[in-house]
Amino acid sequence: MIRRLLGATFAATAGFALVSALPAAASTAVDFAGAVALSNCSGSVVKTATAAADDPALVLTNGHCLEEGFPDAGEVLVDQPSTRTFSLLSADGSGAVGQLRANRLEYATMTGTDAALYRLDVSYTQIEQSYGISALELAERPSAGTPISVVSGYWQKIYRCSVDGFVHELREGDWTWRDSIRYTPECQTIGGTSGSPIVDAGSGKVVGVNNTGNESGGECTMNNPCEVDEQGNVTVRQGINYGQQTHHIPACVGEGSRVDLNRPGCELPKPGFSLLRP
Template sequence: MGLRNTLFATLGLGLALGANVAQAVIFDRNGNKLPDAEVNSSKVNWEILSVEKGRNYNGIGLLEQSSYGICTAFFVDTQGSEQAPAYAVTNGHCYDGSTFPSPQEILINQPSNLIFKLNYFQDGIKRVRPVRVQRIVYATMKGTDITVLELDTSFKQLVKEGFTPLKIEQVPAPVGEPVEILGIPLSGMEPSQSFLHRAVCEVGQSVNLREDVYQWEKSIRNRCSLVGGMSGSPVVSLRSNRVVAIANTGVDDDALSQPQCSLNRPCEVSRDGKVTTLAHENYAQRVSDIPSCFDQKGVFNLNLPSCRLEKP
């Protein structure tokens, strides 16, 4: 999502890091684009979730660095054994909260100072469950925008505590698939409203996307309301209840005066190289290769023969 002072940088999707203005695209209940400035308006097509209404989403939470919220992440269903660590997934541009991987970089087994806060509901703030991120087992912005986080607790322990992991779908969702995006909006939001939200839309066309020096293949258009902080939000099929993508970018109103394909103004790239900015679309990235890299015990292993993620 855009730049936060000079300290934190995050893409238009930027959906990362709470800044002072809304980022990406918000819609009303008729599917019409709203100005970013109306992010706190009741017109926005999303709902804030309560502990009761969001009980199946308590494994989706806020990523923090140095007490600053930066992105959304979600607890992944790996069917982990007794000793297997718990894992969460977010965007590659969220991997440490202060810098991005380079365009061709694939990071593995990196230290982390992030905190993942589960159970992040407006009416349940006293029951928020912080978990330290033990390490970044995989992060990249090459071709896609994903990070896999190893948490400082076990899969079994979080399940025992009542947290619901989300299963990732291993095949792409078709155009028109009804989905919900679940994340924590920060940019431009009143602090009292910066808790887990749910927005509903459909999977749009798959396109190649460019933003600044980054290029992402088979990005998924969508018109679910998104703002900064919602980078890494799971896109969940309403048919299968599985994650089919993660939200990562959109065009900021303030970036429309910038060159096409610059930070905060992602553009679609056609086969013949033509670039087009669509200010009324948000985008999500594919995650279908991630499950192939977990072994039978639920441990992430990039060297598995089955693993389809790109290696360094």
């Protein structure tokens, strides 16, 4: 399922839970620091390794979590005005410590990947000084077998599992995503976990963004994504959930936390990008 929760609102009194089917030794103490809740999804305050402390902070979520609805297949949004608000969670997940506000939607798409980046009206330093919360750093591509934590700000839950493998193409309805992250079965993410950061449990850095799962065994339909390999063979894994890679984002983020799709090494889909199916 594209894990957006339609028509929902964040309740700071919902409490939190830690969902884990792995031994405690499989991960470090990943908590809710940096996690945010949207009106219908989850997200996180993120930074690149080269970000300046006084740069405007960025929030990462899914492209399908936009307030105005899902982007069309092939649609890429860049540098749009926004007043989106986010509830910043306490590190222990017991509730919101403050509200953050965007002034731009820097980037969003559901083509090739399922990601959105909002630029806030406050800096990383201001967030740390006001709330004692540091941004999560975007990391390199994970490896199969990496222990991960999917941190949902909306539900105040942490799902713990491992990277099971990678999917050449993941298809759901009109949308196709490349090199998706497949979770081991322990991560039973639900509606509202869309946009949750996938955190490497060893480093505490973000390696992906949670976005979907196959609910009822359907093939390539809404709420039932399918896997397609290089030869076009289709595999359906009912009950298995997925996220999208984020290692390609830092190359596209420049000075002042602005997304520049023409930066050297930037591989994010650009406006007019076409992902043709065989």
